[in-house]
Amino acid sequence: MVPRFRQVSGLLCVLLLAARAWAGDAPAPDSQPPTRAAGNARAVMTREQVVQILDETVDWYRTLGAQQQAATQPSDLLILYGNRQTADKVVRLAFDIARANAELLSSEAELVPRTADAGASPQTLAQMQRQMDQRRQAIQTEMTNLKRTRPANARQRQDVESRLDELQSELDLVNARRNLLLTMTQFVHQSDTNNSSANALKEHIDAVAASIPASSGAPASAAGTPIAGVPATTAQTAAAQKASEAGSTRLGIWDLAGNVLKLSDKLRTIRAVDERTTALQDTFDEIRTVPLERIRELSARGDALAARTEHATGAALRSARDEFDTLAWLFQQTSAILVPLSQQGVLLEQYRHNLRSWREMTENQLRNALELLAIRVVLLLVLLALVFAGAEVWRRAVFRYAQEPRRRYQLLLVRKIVLWSLVVAIIGFTFATELSSILTFAGLLTAGLAVAMQSVLVSIVGYFFLIGKYGIRVGDRIQIGTVTGEVIDLGLVRLHLMELSGQTPQAPTGRVVAFANSIVFQASGGLFKQIPGVQLAWREITLTLPPGSDSTALKERLLAAANSVVADYRDDILRQTQEIQRTATTPIRGDVQAHVQLRFSADQVEALVRYPVHLPHAAEIDERISRELTKVVREAAAARAN
Numbered sequence: 001m002v003p004r005f006r007q008v009s010g011l012l013c014v015l016l017l018a019a020r021a022w023a024g025d026a027p028a029p030d031s032q033p034p035t036r037a038a039g040n041a042r043a044v045m046t047r048e049q050v051v052q053i054l055d056e057t058v059d060w061y062r063t064l065g066a067q068q069q070a071a072t073q074p075s076d077l078l079i080l081y082g083n084r085q086t087a088d089k090v091v092r093l094a095f096d097i098a099r100a101n102a103e104l105l106s107s108e109a110e111l112v113p114r115t116a117d118a119g120a121s122p123q124t125l126a127q128m129q130r131q132m133d134q135r136r137q138a139i140q141t142e143m144t145n146l147k148r149t150r151p152a153n154a155r156q157r158q159d160v161e162s163r164l165d166e167l168q169s170e171l172d173l174v175n176a177r178r179n180l181l182l183t184m185t186q187f188v189h190q191s192d193t194n195n196s197s198a199n200a201l202k203e204h205i206d207a208v209a210a211s212i213p214a215s216s217g218a219p220a221s222a223a224g225t226p227i228a229g230v231p232a233t234t235a236q237t238a239a240a241q242k243a244s245e246a247g248s249t250r251l252g253i254w255d256l257a258g259n260v261l262k263l264s265d266k267l268r269t270i271r272a273v274d275e276r277t278t279a280l281q282d283t284f285d286e287i288r289t290v291p292l293e294r295i296r297e298l299s300a301r302g303d304a305l306a307a308r309t310e311h312a313t314g315a316a317l318r319s320a321r322d323e324f325d326t327l328a329w330l331f332q333q334t335s336a337i338l339v340p341l342s343q344q345g346v347l348l349e350q351y352r353h354n355l356r357s358w359r360e361m362t363e364n365q366l367r368n369a370l371e372l373l374a375i376r377v378v379l380l381l382v383l384l385a386l387v388f389a390g391a392e393v394w395r396r397a398v399f400r401y402a403q404e405p406r407r408r409y410q411l412l413l414v415r416k417i418v419l420w421s422l423v424v425a426i427i428g429f430t431f432a433t434e435l436s437s438i439l440t441f442a443g444l445l446t447a448g449l450a451v452a453m454q455s456v457l458v459s460i461v462g463y464f465f466l467i468g469k470y471g472i473r474v475g476d477r478i479q480i481g482t483v484t485g486e487v488i489d490l491g492l493v494r495l496h497l498m499e500l501s502g503q504t505p506q507a508p509t510g511r512v513v514a515f516a517n518s519i520v521f522q523a524s525g526g527l528f529k530q531i532p533g534v535q536l537a538w539r540e541i542t543l544t545l546p547p548g549s550d551s552t553a554l555k556e557r558l559l560a561a562a563n564s565v566v567a568d569y570r571d572d573i574l575r576q577t578q579e580i581q582r583t584a585t586t587p588i589r590g591d592v593q594a595h596v597q598l599r600f601s602a603d604q605v606e607a608l609v610r611y612p613v614h615l616p617h618a619a620e621i622d623e624r625i626s627r628e629l630t631k632v633v634r635e636a637a638a639a640r641a642n
Contacts, residue, residue: 040180045287047201049104050098052207053283057094060280061087061212063273070266073365079358088350092345093340095209100336102201105268125181129299139171240457254431256373263366270362274355278533281348284341291338298331380430385424391419405474410467413492455518462517467492472529479528483513493517535590535615536576541621543629545598545605546637554636555596555607562594565621572614594625 023211045053064084071080146164151157270391305327311319394415402408450457466472467490476487477499499511519527530537545554566573577592594611608630613621 008151026051030508045101050101050201051204051286051486054098054205056096056280056283057091058208058212061091063276066269069274070269072262075361078360079354082354083351086347086354090347090351091212092346093344094204097337097340097344098205099202100340102205103336104333105201119247121162129178129181130616132181136171137143137172137180139167139174141485143171147440190557225465238377242596252431253373256369256376260366261368261372263362263369267362267366269357270355270359271539274352274359276353278349279353281345281352284344284348288338288341288345291334294334295331298327298334301528302327302331337538376430380426383426383430387419387422387426409473415479453480455516456493458521459517462520463490463492465520466495466517472527476529479526480515480519480527486514488512491517499578531580534576534579536573536580537613537615537618538610539612539613539618539625541609541626541629543607543609543633545607546640547604549601549636549640551605551607555598557636558607558629559596561632562596562609562625565624565628566592566594566611569614569617569621573612576614577612 064080064087067083068081068112071077140508143164146160146167147162151160169430240305302324305323306319309316336362395412398408398411398415402411472478472487472495474487475492478485478487480497481497483497485499487495488498489496494514494516497513497515499509499513501507501509545551592612597608597610599606599608609625611621611625
């Protein structure tokens with residue numbers, strides 16, 4: 001499309017130049033700008049470099065979002081505010097640099113077509129259009145003056161009308177040529193807009209600037225300009241500040257460890273932003289060398305031109321004036337790039353200074369947090385060491401001073417419970433964030449466990465009742481309900497009995513019976529156990545006396561028979577009685593003997609004989625007493641029959 005456009009525009013320009021030559025108003029050669037300026041309007045950066053610089057600057061600007069998330073302390077917010085102000089200025093300067101460089105690119109693009117085909121350049125068409133406007137204005141002025149004249153006679157009036165007709169025809173021709181120039185100018189500008197990379201660059205700069213509010217020079221609020229993808233509100237900042245202040249007063253290991261991790265992340269973020277800033281600063285430093293050399297070159301050329309034209313006259317002065325104008329414009333455009341680059345260097349250095357201060361402050365906070373965490377961990381280890389040391393001393397004292405196995409077992413069990421309770425409490429309070437939180441959590445947990453494990457908890461509580469002063473121990477012979485057995489295991493939740501036969505002598509049946517420790521809280525349980533060290537029991541035998549016999553005499557004989565058997569075991573029974581008397585508060589006679597009680601009814605008389613037995617000899621005593629009592633009753637019946 002461009003070659004075709006050049007052919008058409010060149011043809012039209014040839015026609016226009018021919019028409020102007022016919023009209024006698026062709027432009028002079030000295031009225032065009034010097035073509036050597038095309039080689040001087042060189043841009044500092046190419047279009048691709050400008051786009052890359054803008055993308056890199058905008059990407060660096062978006063690191064304010066990460067800084068905003070990392071800023072949790074009041075001092076962090078102050079540094080963040082300063083960085084945001086500096087970043088806004090840097091972004092605005094970057095867009096100023098891009099626009100100035102785009103102007104240079106645009107000027108370079110406009111000068112290139114003029115050197116290729118001077119007649120088809122927009123500048124030539126604009127100059128011709130200005131000349132047409134001047135000619136049109138002159139004709140209209142002359143026609144106005146002629147209309148205002150008052151001819152003295154008919155001949156002068158005829159001359160005026162003829163001149164007006166001639167001027168009107170010339171005005172129509174000028175208007176036609178002016179319309180043709182306007183059409184060509186619109187066509188040239190339209191084609192240049194669609195195909196010029198300089199204009200496309202300007203549009204790209206404006207599109208990027210629309211997405212960054214800071215590029216428009218809008219003032220940033222105290223809360224900060226919203227960063228893309230990271231909304232910043234005063235409420236969120238205040239909440240983060242309150243959370244940080246609350247976290248700084250907590251001394252739990254969990255919170256301290258979390259604070260250390262947050263500070264480490266913040267430090268990594270600051271270092272990453274500093275690296276990005278350093279890279280951007282190096283990029284701008286590298287770009288600054290080109291416009292600086294260009295300024296020096298333009299200054300040298302200006303001095304040389306001034307020295308060369310010191311004694312020049314005429315056409316040489318007009319050419320020097322055009323070249324001076326070109327140098328001044330290039331110097332101004334290059335300065336528009338160099339000055340923002342220098343300002344950016346100062347701003348980025350200030351930005352890095354703020355980051356260094358923030359990094360040093362964060363490093364101090366991280367160091368203090370690590371020291372406090374180390375102190376808490378060491379304190380935890382010391383407390384646990386003291387608890388375990390105390391538990392070891394307790395264990396050795398139990399083995400040294402508690403000789404009874406049952407008492408030793410109870411003390412060791414209490415030691416284990418106390419040890420792990422203290423360990424759990426120390427760890428809980430050390431890791432806890434707040435005391436109220438852990439107490440609430442412990443209360444809810446306890447309530448849930450109490451509901452879910454009600455039977456187990458009752459059995460655990462029953463265990464402590466079973467091992468009390470008159471509790472049971474392994475080896476004891478007890479009776480629970482209708483089951484009699486010997487205790488072979490006593491656990492925290494349940495106990496196990498080796499079942500014994502209910503007949504005398506009692507012997508193991510080979511079955512093991514398990515009972516939950518909660519049996520002690522059951523009304524129908526009925527747990528029976530001998531006093532520790534006592535093996536004395538009372539037995540009863542009921543006898544029917546012969547009808548018509550002397551019940552009083554027969555009672556005396558039964559009592560004598562029972563006591564004669566008990567007398568053989570008197571020493572053992574006496575010792576058991578004294579043991580019971582030391583344990584019980586109710587006074588007991590020292591001499592334990594058998595008792596006989598008569599029960600009278602309408603048709604018979606019964607004798608209830610109650611006697612003590614020594615359990616190791618219970619079967620033998622029962623057999624002898626039964627035999628003796630039966631003998632007495634039989635003799636009484638025989639005597640009654642005779």
